[in-house]
Amino acid sequence: MLQHIEEACSLGAHAAVIVPPTWIIHVRRPQTSLKSSKKKKRTSFKRKSSKKGAEEAKWKPFIVRPIPSQLMKPLLVFVNPKSGGNQGAKIIQSFMWYLNPRQVFDLSQGGPREGLEMYRRVHNLRILACGGDGTVGWILSMLDQLQLNPQPAVAVLPLGTGNDLARTLNWGGGYTDEPVSKILSHVEDGNIVQLDRWNLIVQPNPEATLSELPLDVFNNYFSLGFDAHVTLEFHESREANPEKFNSRFRNKMFYAGTAFSDFLMGSSKDLAKHIKVVCDGTDLTSKVQELKLQCLVFLNIPRYCAGTMPWGNPSEHHDFEPQRHDDGCIEVIGFTMTSLATLQVGGHGERLNQCREVTLTTYKSIPMQVDGEPCRLAPSIIRISLRNQANMVQKTKRRTSIPLLNDQQPVPERLRIRVSRISMHDYEALHYDKEKLKEACESLSIPLGLIVIPGDSDLETCRTHIERLQEVRVPQGIYGAKLKTLSSQKLSPKWCFLDFAQFGCSEHRGLDCDLHSSQEHLNYVTEISQDELFILDPELIITETVGTSPGMPDLVDRSGEFPASNGTHRVFLQLKELHKLGADLAVQDSSGCTLLHHAVDAGSKEIVKYIIDNTSTDILDVADKESGETVLHKAASLCQRTICHYLVEAGASLMKTDLQGDTPKHRAEKAKDPELAAYLENRQHYQMIQREDQETAV
Known part of the structure; x- marks a missing residue:
């Protein structure tokens, strides 16, 4: 449109995180003079090519010349295309569409160094790591090497399998097609928190030869014993036959089978007899042997093994403080086979210590793993100490960029929310106009009930409470109450939330376009409302007389x-x-x-x-x-x-x-x-x- 050519571009809704094209300076390749080119002709082919190769390595086609602004939070996006069943490859184009393509990097094309070096002088820089916890660790280690000051804060889009660090920072356990626009808003609004990072210094046991751990620093955990043995078996089998491990279900079955066979063989049964553990000068070896522990975990964050919480509820024991990822302390937890099995159903391990330094001595070759990377380490002396603290972006409990919700009000500890439902007939009559639809919902919707929930509940939790509204406890004598569903017209399995804050074009139906049921664990109820929720029930039948309606419609x-x-x-x-x-x-x-x-x-x-x-x-x-x-x-x-x-x-x-x-x-x-x-x-x-x-x- 010719009339718009001279207009300045505002960069749209995500202007705060977009790198303006005026910052990117294209650098022309330096041209050699005639005299120097003649000299080059006398040189040998070998010397000429090697010199040219060195110049090519130093020359960069682009440089970044930032114009600092307090309102801007320029974002670098690093995508691991191999993470999460190749989900990374699908979203990299979406990020390039929303952002300046020069701020989106494919980690399979040389890693994160080039992007970080290019933007090292950009003020208030933020990073979005799209991948698993290993991808996040890779970027944090590169930030250590480059010594950027101040260090950029790192957000996480979880594409891996465990994603324990992403869960800790409220980014969820996996990516489920959440709109890129919403991800960018969360990164922009997120709070900056600290994450402890720990050194692993390995020295040879005087009676054995030195071997190496796969990593010398960890962000999540370091463990040895049963869990590391199962992971090591899986990795060794996958490397030998990669074609047999192309299914997530098969992988889980392999893990289960390996764990069961290891349990029968008892390969980690005598772990306590072959190690010595000293935490801040306190020798825990006798306690490890007394409890006959088969696995030790040195945990930095609350989550472990795809979302479990092995430290448990700290209120159960007054000897320990609540677990934090920024307190400079590491939690030492022991497991038997029984306590490991109960992790997935809310159990926890044996709390041994909270300390700042650990000295671990092993007297035989023992399986170990560092942030999910396994190895079998020869007898060694391992020292764990605090390395530094990284800046991380923690997803906020509520969306702060939408003025509809009166952002100045704090989220209460508990919310009392009225729930009403609307039929597809009423919805389709006014779905083209958000304001009219909202008015119609207030007048035409059918009250369903009231739920009382914690203020930081997500929509998945709300769904559970809403579906309980249709249950009634029928007294059953001395044996308590029994849940029974009322005979009235029930909610259909296809019901979804109506989100007026993100309501879009006419083809949008409820949250199918935005917060689909598979994404409800990623969105907090306060992003929609703090007092009233409307839900769309496509199978709701409106009946105005009792004669044509069974039960209590x-x-x-x-x-x-x-x-x-x-x-x-x-x-x-x-x-x-x-x-x-x-x-x-x-x-x-x-x-x-x-x-x-x-x-x-x-x-x-x-x-x-x-x-x-x-x-x-x-x-x-x-x-x-x-x-x-x-x-x-x-x-x-x-x-x-x-x-x-x-x-x-x-x-x-x-x-x-x-x-x-x-x-x-x-x-x-x-x-x-x-x-x-x-x-x-x-x-x-x-x-x-x-x-x-x-x-x-x-």
């Missing part, structure tokens, strides 16, 4: 009355006008009935909702002087399911009794609406569980 009143009939709607409009003029919505008549009692009696959902939203919650449990019934008693007697739901979620008491001793649930039973009674009983149990959770948290 969508909390429709048994009367089948439409919520905004002409009469009640006029009253509703008049009520709003009077309230604007200063009318008191909490007024009571001579019998003690509130305006809310009369709204329930009239069956007007609009008026009930308006009063609830605009008055104190104290009005909910006001009792009629004649019968002692609250508004919830009255709504239950009239089988007004939606109104009951409004009142319950607003905080109305489910345990309050009238003058006859009936609770709202008893009123629903007397009205012969067993499903409404089951719903009220379900909410009663759910509120009790929530109260117990809150008391436990306190």
